Amino acid sequence: xxxxxxxxxxxxxxxxxxxxxxxxxxxxxxxxxxxxxxxxxxxxxxxxxxxxxxxxxxxxxxxxxxxxxxxxxxxxxxxxxxxxxxxxxxxxxxxxxxxxxxxxxxxxxxxxxxxxxxxxxxxxxxxxxxxxxxxxxxxxxxxxxxxxxxxxxxxxxxxxxxxxxxxxxxxxxxxxxxxxxxxxxxxxxxxxxxxxxxxxxxxxxxxxxxxxxxxxxxxxxxxxxxxxxxxxxxxxxxxxxxxxxxxxxxxxxxxxxxxxxxxxxxxxxxxxxxxxxxxxxxxxxxxxxxxxxxxxxxxxxxxxxxxxxxxxxxxxxxxxxxxxxxxxxxxxxxxxxxxxxxxxxxxxxxxxxxxxxxxxxxxxxxxxxxxxxxxxxxxxxxxxxxxxxxxxxxxxxxxxxxxxxxxxxxxxxxxxxxxxxxxxxxxxxxxxxxxxxxxxxxxxxxxxxxxxxxxxxxxxxxxxxxxxxxxxxxxxxxxxxxxxxxxxxxxxxxxxxxxxxxxxxxxxxxxxxxxxxxxxxxxxxxxxxxxxxxxxxxxxxxxxxxxxxxxxxxxxxxxxxxxxxxxxxxxxxxxxxxxxxxxxxxxxxxxxxxxxxxxxxxxxxxxxxxxxxxxxx
Amino acid sequence: xxxxxxxxxxxxxxxxxxxxxxxxxxxxxxxxxxxxxxxxxxxxxxxxxxxxxxxxxxxxxxxxxxxxxxxxxxxxxxxxxxxxxxxxxxxxxxxxxxxxxxxxxxxxxxxxxxxxxxxxxxxxxxxxxxxxxxxxxxxxxxxxxxxxxxxxxxxxxxxxxxxxxxxxxxxxxxxxxxxxxxxxxxxxxxxxxxxxxxxxxxxxxxxxxxxxxxxxxxxxxxxxxxxxxxxxxxxxxxxxxxxxxxxxxxxxxxxxxxxxxxxxxxxxxxxxxxxxxxxxxxxxxxxxxxxxxxxxxxxxxxxxxxxxxx
Numbered sequence: 001x002x003x004x005x006x007x008x009x010x011x012x013x014x015x016x017x018x019x020x021x022x023x024x025x026x027x028x029x030x031x032x033x034x035x036x037x038x039x040x041x042x043x044x045x046x047x048x049x050x051x052x053x054x055x056x057x058x059x060x061x062x063x064x065x066x067x068x069x070x071x072x073x074x075x076x077x078x079x080x081x082x083x084x085x086x087x088x089x090x091x092x093x094x095x096x097x098x099x100x101x102x103x104x105x106x107x108x109x110x111x112x113x114x115x116x117x118x119x120x121x122x123x124x125x126x127x128x129x130x131x132x133x134x135x136x137x138x139x140x141x142x143x144x145x146x147x148x149x150x151x152x153x154x155x156x157x158x159x160x161x162x163x164x165x166x167x168x169x170x171x172x173x174x175x176x177x178x179x180x181x182x183x184x185x186x187x188x189x190x191x192x193x194x195x196x197x198x199x200x201x202x203x204x205x206x207x208x209x210x211x212x213x214x215x216x217x218x219x220x221x222x223x224x225x226x227x228x229x230x231x232x233x234x235x236x237x238x239x240x241x242x243x244x245x246x247x248x249x250x251x252x253x254x255x256x257x258x259x260x261x262x263x264x265x266x267x268x269x270x271x272x273x274x275x276x277x278x279x280x281x282x283x284x285x286x287x288x289x290x291x292x293x294x295x296x297x298x299x300x301x302x303x304x305x306x307x308x309x310x311x312x313x314x315x316x317x318x319x320x321x322x323x324x325x326x327x328x329x330x331x332x333x334x335x336x337x338x339x340x341x342x343x344x345x346x347x348x349x350x351x352x353x354x355x356x357x358x359x360x361x362x363x364x365x366x367x368x369x370x371x372x373x374x375x376x377x378x379x380x381x382x383x384x385x386x387x388x389x390x391x392x393x394x395x396x397x398x399x400x401x402x403x404x405x406x407x408x409x410x411x412x413x414x415x416x417x418x419x420x421x422x423x424x425x426x427x428x429x430x431x432x433x434x435x436x437x438x439x440x441x442x443x444x445x446x447x448x449x450x451x452x453x454x455x456x457x458x459x460x461x462x463x464x465x466x467x468x469x470x471x472x473x474x475x476x477x478x479x480x481x482x483x484x485x486x487x488x489x490x491x492x493x494x495x496x497x498x499x500x501x502x503x504x505x506x507x508x509x510x511x512x513x514x515x516x517x518x519x520x521x522x523x524x525x526x527x528x529x530x531x532x533x534x535x536x537x538x539x540x541x542x543x544x545x546x547x548x549x550x551x552x553x554x555x556x557x558x559x560x561x562x563x564x565x566x567x568x569x570x571x572x573x574x575x576x577x578x579x580x581x582x583x584x585x586x587x588x589x590x591x592x593x594x595x596x597x598x599x600x601x602x603x604x605x606x607x608x609x610x611x612x613x614x615x616x617x
Numbered sequence: 618x619x620x621x622x623x624x625x626x627x628x629x630x631x632x633x634x635x636x637x638x639x640x641x642x643x644x645x646x647x648x649x650x651x652x653x654x655x656x657x658x659x660x661x662x663x664x665x666x667x668x669x670x671x672x673x674x675x676x677x678x679x680x681x682x683x684x685x686x687x688x689x690x691x692x693x694x695x696x697x698x699x700x701x702x703x704x705x706x707x708x709x710x711x712x713x714x715x716x717x718x719x720x721x722x723x724x725x726x727x728x729x730x731x732x733x734x735x736x737x738x739x740x741x742x743x744x745x746x747x748x749x750x751x752x753x754x755x756x757x758x759x760x761x762x763x764x765x766x767x768x769x770x771x772x773x774x775x776x777x778x779x780x781x782x783x784x785x786x787x788x789x790x791x792x793x794x795x796x797x798x799x800x801x802x803x804x805x806x807x808x809x810x811x812x813x814x815x816x817x818x819x820x821x822x823x824x825x826x827x828x829x830x831x832x833x834x835x836x837x838x839x840x841x842x843x844x845x846x847x848x849x850x851x852x853x854x855x856x857x858x859x860x861x862x863x864x865x866x867x868x869x870x871x872x873x874x875x876x877x878x879x880x881x882x883x884x885x886x887x888x889x890x891x892x893x894x895x896x897x898x899x900x901x902x903x904x905x906x907x908x909x910x911x912x913x914x915x916x917x918x919x920x921x922x923x924x925x926x927x
Contacts, residue, residue, distance in 0.1 A: 047875070055735070057732075057734070116704075117704055117708070120704055412730070412732075413731075413732040413734060413735050414730060414731050414732065414735050415728065415729065415730035416727075416728075416729050416730075417725070417727060417728040417729070418726070418727045419663075419724060419725060419726045419727060421663075421724065421726065422661070422663075422726040422727055426875055429871055429872050430868075430872060432871050433867050433868040433870075433871035433872040434868075436867040436871055437863070437864035437865075437867035437868060438864075440860075440863045440864065440867060441860050441863065441864060444859070444860055444863065445860070448856070480875060480876055481804065481807060481876070481879070484868065484872075484876055484879060484880070484883075485811075487864055487865075487868055488811065488861075488864075488883070490864060491857070491860060491861035491864055491865075492818075494857065494860045494861070495818070495853075495857040495860075495861070498853050498856045498857050498860070499822065499853055499857075502850075502852055502853045502856075506849075524829070527825050527828075527829075528821060528822045528825035528826070531761050531821045531825060532817070532818040532819075532821040532822060532825075533818075534757060534761075535754050535757060535758075535814065535817045535818060535821060536814045536815075536817075536818060538750070538753045538754060538757055539750050539753075539754070539810055539811070539813060539814040539817075540814075541753075542746055542749045542750045542753060542810075543746065543750075543807065543810055545749075546742050546743075546745065546746040546749075555803065555806075555807055558807050558811075562811075
């Protein structure tokens with residue numbers, strides 16, 4: 001009897017302590033810290049409080065010198081975690097939670113993140129800073145350099161636009177997001193101005209295609225910062241040496257290859273002021289002009305060429321944002337290390353004052369600026385000015401530059417964003433659903449099993465408190481799936497109680513006394529409770545193992561929550577319910593055996609019940 | 618009540634329940650995989666102004682996503698599924714919707730992106746997880762019932778029951794996928810594993826009673842012991858299922874749309890699991906003991922019911 005009382009006191013103290021542990025926030029004992037803004041100081045998952053869950057895949061890198069593929073190592077992954085943590089923490093975007101998944105994946109969780117776009121930029125960019133020496137307007141005679149020799153060209157003539165290209169231009173363009181599709185009005189050959197057609201040998205055509213590729217527009221050219229790359233044709237009449245028929249320049253992208261043939265077409269130069277001022281000339285004029293033309297030679301006019309001179313972001317010692325003293329625009333200040341100072345000094349000395357040389361600065365292949373150097377800079381400092389830099393951007397880029405670049409590039413492979421409003425809504429609904437569920441279970445248990453039902457309800461309440469306290473103690477992150485698991489484990493807890501009470505009822509019908517029926521009921525029900533819960537725990541273990549592979553915190557949350565729930569449900573059914581029942585059995589309530597069985601006791605053997613009563617008194 | 622004698626009726630009933638689902642699974646597209654299994658993006662948009670599904674549908678097509686699907690997800694809230702979206706694509710969609718349909722604002726309530734690589738792995742790992750759980754449970758049962766003759770059969774019978782329940786749930790979702798466009802995702806996978814756990818849980822309770830009865834009444838016919846065990850655990854089985862279903866129903870009704878499909882799987886699974894522990898798991902044991910399966914094989918599939926159930 002005293003043992004039961006002691007157990008009861010133990011249960012009461014345990015539950016009271018758990019309750020206190022839940023209600024007091026925050027809790028700080030040495031290095032142990034729990035509690036925050038969330039309800040009861042529990043750790044809420046992103047689906048309940050809002051935020052972003054990003055999974056990145058580290059990419060293998062191909063070494064440009066050896067051609068070998070380098071797979072991301074554990075060191076790379078650790079470096080990634082450290083760098084991203086630094087970047088996000090210093091940006092003031094909130095505290096990220098970063099962990100490595102498997103060998104080459106990274107889970108970045110950003111609770112309550114407001115500016116996700118900025119965060120993703122900050123995290124995902126490798127911050128590879130490059131400096132290039134840009135040379136502008138370089139002409140290269142392709143014949144002199146041996147790229148296109150006279151033997152490569154078969155014929156040159158004027159003519160209408162070939163049918164292949166007409167068909168191509170008549171095609172309706174592929175749909176572009178946000179732009180309404182307009183069908184193209186079909187046009188005939190007469191609708192197009194005449195062209196110069198150059199037939200190459202197969203070999204020559206291939207070489208010329210490569211030349212065209214090399215003069216496609218760069219970003220700087222599209223923006224008009226440097227002159228466009230182009231090609232100069234000079235067409236001559238073989239019969240009358242050094243008599244030039246035509247010499248003109250076209251920009252690279254408008255030269256077209258005719259289907260898969262070896263011919264290329266060049267737009268005919270605009271007509272002269274007499275015949276058709278500024279307009280295209282007609283076919284007859286074109287053909288007349290080209291009569292006798294037999295050879296063509298090309299000069300490649302590279303708008304600009306970027307040359308590496310050995311300086312990169314690795315040569316930085318510092319990077320910090322400020323406002324430009326003159327224009328008040330946000331800029332990034334760079335300080336180079338010794339080698340960087342030397343390289344930068346040498347180049348700026350060489351090109352100072354030259355209008356045809358620039359220093360182009362790229363960040364992750366995006367050109368930031370390409371200024372003209374007015375005077376040599378040997379102090380080892382520089383500033384970067386973007387066209388549209390915001391203060392935040394300069395701060396983020398500085399962070400990325402100073403922290404060093406990511407050891408390996410990463411790519412976003414999974415994203416899960418939940419708005420804070422939706423999270424709060426889910427949390428509220430879960431709490432309501434949990435309450436309603438518990439209330440219904442209490443109602444059922446009390447109506448059907450009577451006194452044991454009340455006991456089970458008390459045990460279930462204790463169970464709920466213990467489960468929540470364990471979540472807090474172990475720092476379990478509560479997700480929506482976890483809530484589902486927790487409520488499912490209530491079902492398991494009920495099941496354990498039902499199993500015991502059914503057994504107890506059988507034993508009472510067999511004429512046992514109340515206290516021996518309680519003991520037998522628990523002992524007989526135990527193997528079933530144990531085995532069924534072990535099988536659930538096996539499932540939890542497997543889920544937990546695969547949650548890493550599945551890369552989802554949903555699965556993990558579910559498995560952990562269910563496992564804790566199952567373990568505590570066993571404790572609650574076996575220890576808490578039993579203790580309370582035993583204590584009740586030692587009170588006057590044991591005289592009314594009917595309240596311990598569903599039917600009200602009509603099926604109990606009467607004399608035995610009386611005997612039990614006699615025994616007790 | 619004679620449960621054991623009616624085992625063929627139980628088997629027939631299960632077959633009739635399973636059949637439509639299997640038909641849907643095989644002949645039509647079957648289960649409708651969500652982005653977790655195919656890759657792609659989903660957005661949940663909450664509109665401040667009143668907007669119809671057709672308007673959202675048209676707008677998303679105009680934006681260049683004719684393949685996107687739009688589902689209503691409550692009042693002025695829509696769930697859009699499309700191919701993989703970049704950060705820029707996502708912002709374009711939200712701002713265009715705002716400009717064209719809802720001047721008072723559009724909330725991006727949730728956004729999901731899964732790359733095809735991850736999706737492939739998820740399918741693979743999901744299959745592994747289900748297989749691992751099945752094997753783990755089988756081995757555990759074999760071990761847990763080592764005190765009775767042929768413990769191996771208990772493991773097999775439990776696996777048959779859990780496969781039965783899994784097929785029923787998958788079948789129902791194949792039908793729902795066809796009729797209501799309900800998709801399956803990672804949560805569905807978890808739900809299936811939970812159903813497996815519950816199904817075994819329930820089966821074990823019956824088997825545990827059987828284990829006890831076999832030890833206490835070794836001279837009783839095996840089929841009688843099974844019958845008594847089912848009768849004795851019937852009250853418990855029904856009570857537990859009922860309480861669990863009540864809790865799940867409460868969650869289903871009040872828990873919000875996010876986990877409704879998950880709960881639907883559990884609800885179906887609990888019913889199937891309760892039924893299968895009585896009508897399948899235990900009956901497989903009896904049929905095995907009575908040699909029904911051998912007879913079935915010898916007769917090339919044509920069973921004589923009157924002799925079999927005698």
